[in-house]
Amino acid sequence: MLAAGAAVTLAAACGGSEPVPLQPVATGKPPSYYPAGYASVIEASKKEGGTLTVYSNTDQENWAPILRDFKRKYPWVEKVAANNLDSDEVFQRVLSEQATGNSPADLLVSNAAQAWANFAGRDGTLMEYESPEVSKLPKFGKLLAGVYSMSVDPLAIVYNGSLLEEDLTGLEHLADLATEDADKYRDKITARDVEGSFGFTVSHAFADARPGAWAHLQKLLPMARPETSSGTQLEKITSGEYIAGFFINAAPAYPVIERSGGLLELAFPSEGTVALPRGIGIAAKAPHPATAKLFVDFLLSEEGQRAVAEGGLTSYRDGVQAGDGRHTYQELVGKVGADNVIVTEYTEIPEGDVDAFLSRWNGLLAR
Incomplete structure (x- = not known):
C-alpha cells in the first residue's frame, strides 16, 4: 500500500x-x-x-x-x-x-x-x-x-500451511488446536487491533452476531497479538512469525495467497463470516x-x-x-451459506457499547 x-x-x-x-x-x-x-x-x-x-x-x-x-x-x-x-x-x-x-x-x-x-x-x-x-x-x-x-469484502482466517497438519475450518477449530498445544500457539496467532476502526468494526460485528463465539475468543485472544493492518498480518504469517490470523481482509489476502506457492491457506469461519x-x-x-x-x-x-x-x-x-x-x-454465499454471512451495517455504535467491547476484548489479550 x-x-x-x-x-x-x-x-x-x-x-x-x-x-x-x-x-x-x-x-x-x-x-x-x-x-x-x-x-x-x-x-x-x-x-x-x-x-x-x-x-x-x-x-x-x-x-x-x-x-x-x-x-x-x-x-x-x-x-x-x-x-x-x-x-x-x-x-x-x-x-x-x-x-x-x-x-x-x-x-x-x-x-x-x-x-x-x-x-x-x-x-x-x-x-x-x-x-x-x-x-x-x-x-x-x-x-x-x-x-x-x-x-x-469477506474477513477470513489465513494460516501458514507448513506449520499446520490440518485444514482450519473456523475459530472454534483454531481455539481447540491452541488449547491442546499452548506452547506451540502462544503469541503465534494474530488478531486485528480493535483500537482501529477496521478492527473494531469487524470484530464487534462478529461478536454481536455470534455472542456464543466469545467462548472461542476467550481461548484465542490470550495467545494472540494484535496488528494494525492485513498486510502486516499476511507478511508475518508468510514468514512463520504467526501460524494463523483471523479477521483478515480477503481482498488483499487473495493475491498474496496465490503468490505463496501453496504456503498460505485461507478459510472462512464456519461460525459466521463477516463481510x-x-x-x-x-x-x-x-x-x-x-x-x-x-x-x-x-x-x-x-x-x-x-x-x-x-x-x-x-x-x-x-x-x-x-x-x-x-x-x-x-x-x-455458495461456500458458507447465506445464514453464515454477517454483512456489517453502517451504524454508529454508542460510546458506552464501544468502551464495553474494547474492555472485554483487550482484557483477554496477553500482556
Whole structure:
C-alpha cells in the first residue's frame, strides 16, 4: 500500500499495453433502465473539465480496471486523482478542508463503518444522491442516504500451511488446536487491533452476531497479538512469525495467497463470516458533481462491478462471474451459506457499547 496521503493519478487510457476489459464497455451510454433525464447529467459532466478527485483507502491496483473502464465509457474524463489515505483519515481530511470552505474531494471511499455513519450524520458533508442503480442492488447495496457499497469484502482466517497438519475450518477449530498445544500457539496467532476502526468494526460485528463465539475468543485472544493492518498480518504469517490470523481482509489476502506457492491457506469461519462493505459517497460540495454521479452509477452497474472484481475486490451484483482471480459475494454465499454471512451495517455504535467491547476484548489479550 502507498504511504498515507500519497497522491495516485491514473492517466487516461493510452494504447495497447493496457489490459482489455473482460467485456465491451458501452461508451457514453447509460443502461436502458436509466431515466430519460439522465442525459442532462452526462452533458453537465462534459462541462466539468474532465477531472475527478477521490479520497479513499483503496489501493491503486484495485482502482486500475475500474478507472480504465470508466474512462472508456466516458472518455472526456481524462484524469482521476485518488489520494490513498487511512480509513479514518478520508473523513478527517474532508472535514478539515470543508471547514475552510475549499475541499477538492468529489468522492469518498472507505470501509470505516463507524466513521461513515458519523460523517453522514453531519449537516453539509454528504450529497444525498439517489442512484438509478438502487433498484438493481441488494439491500446492503445502499448503506446510508447517499452512501453505497463499492464492494463487500469477506474477513477470513489465513494460516501458514507448513506449520499446520490440518485444514482450519473456523475459530472454534483454531481455539481447540491452541488449547491442546499452548506452547506451540502462544503469541503465534494474530488478531486485528480493535483500537482501529477496521478492527473494531469487524470484530464487534462478529461478536454481536455470534455472542456464543466469545467462548472461542476467550481461548484465542490470550495467545494472540494484535496488528494494525492485513498486510502486516499476511507478511508475518508468510514468514512463520504467526501460524494463523483471523479477521483478515480477503481482498488483499487473495493475491498474496496465490503468490505463496501453496504456503498460505485461507478459510472462512464456519461460525459466521463477516463481510464488510466498502462505502462510496459524493461530497456535498464536490467540485465535479455530475462526473461524480456518473462514477457512482458506473461503479454500481454490472459493468462497474465486473471491474471491481477484476481489481481484486469482492463484487456483489448478480451477473458478475467469479473465477480467474475474480471474487463475488455470491461465491461467498455458495461456500458458507447465506445464514453464515454477517454483512456489517453502517451504524454508529454508542460510546458506552464501544468502551464495553474494547474492555472485554483487550482484557483477554496477553500482556
